[in-house]
Amino acid sequence: MLAVRWRARPGAEEEVAALLARLAPLSRAEPGCLQYDPHRDPDDPRAFFLFERYADEAALERHAASQHFRELVLGQALPLLESRERVRYVPLLPD
Amino acid sequence: MLAVRWRARPGAEEEVAALLARLAPLSRAEPGCLQYDPHRDPDDPRAFFLFERYADEAALERHAASQHFRELVLGQALPLLESRERVRYVPLLPD
Numbered sequence: 001m002l003a004v005r006w007r008a009r010p011g012a013e014e015e016v017a018a019l020l021a022r023l024a025p026l027s028r029a030e031p032g033c034l035q036y037d038p039h040r041d042p043d044d045p046r047a048f049f050l051f052e053r054y055a056d057e058a059a060l061e062r063h064a065a066s067q068h069f070r071e072l073v074l075g076q077a078l079p080l081l082e083s084r085e086r087v088r089y090v091p092l093l094p095d
Numbered sequence: 096m097l098a099v100r101w102r103a104r105p106g107a108e109e110e111v112a113a114l115l116a117r118l119a120p121l122s123r124a125e126p127g128c129l130q131y132d133p134h135r136d137p138d139d140p141r142a143f144f145l146f147e148r149y150a151d152e153a154a155l156e157r158h159a160a161s162q163h164f165r166e167l168v169l170g171q172a173l174p175l176l177e178s179r180e181r182v183r184y185v186p187l188l189p190d
Contacts, residue, residue: 001132003134003144003146017187024188037186039185042183043183048187049182088136089136090134090136091132092112092116092135092143
């Protein structure tokens with residue numbers, strides 16, 4: 001599982017939100033993507049949180065190699081971010 | 096949705112993990128608890144991440160008022176923690 005925190009540059013937050021809204025359904029449709037939920041901090045509109053779960057390593061690699069990841073994340077979202085934190089966790093229990 | 100990060104005191108991490116393993120099924124059984132997934136950082140055994148989703152405010156309040164929360168979290172886990180961060184997010188998209 002990946003807990004990802006993005007912080008948009010000032011003024012870029014709505015564009016980042018729009019990119020995530022486009023990205024989520026495409027990611028969710030990937031084989032092996034179990035959960036891809038973007039969130040926003042209601043008290044801090046520049047703060048985003050992504051909860052991503054993949055069936056296995058191959059599914060995560062498929063995500064990272066996908067055209068929508070390369071285009072929407074690497075190409076468009078990352079330049080709009082002030083910071084990006086990506087922590088990998090393992091479930092303590094089965095679902 | 097709540098993104099919760101716990102950091103156990105040195106030497107207390109296995110006890111914290113055991114408490115979370117007891118707490119998760121009890122939380123998941125609460126009416127209105129949609130997801131209660133404890134995780135651990137494979138590279139840092141003292142770091143835990145909880146992903147919690149509730150149907151509504153009342154469900155979250157039920158969780159906080161539950162005996163297992165009071166007993167296992169407030170009573171036993173919190174004294175074992177070096178730090179606790181709890182951020183509330185709202186989903187950007189419907190599930």
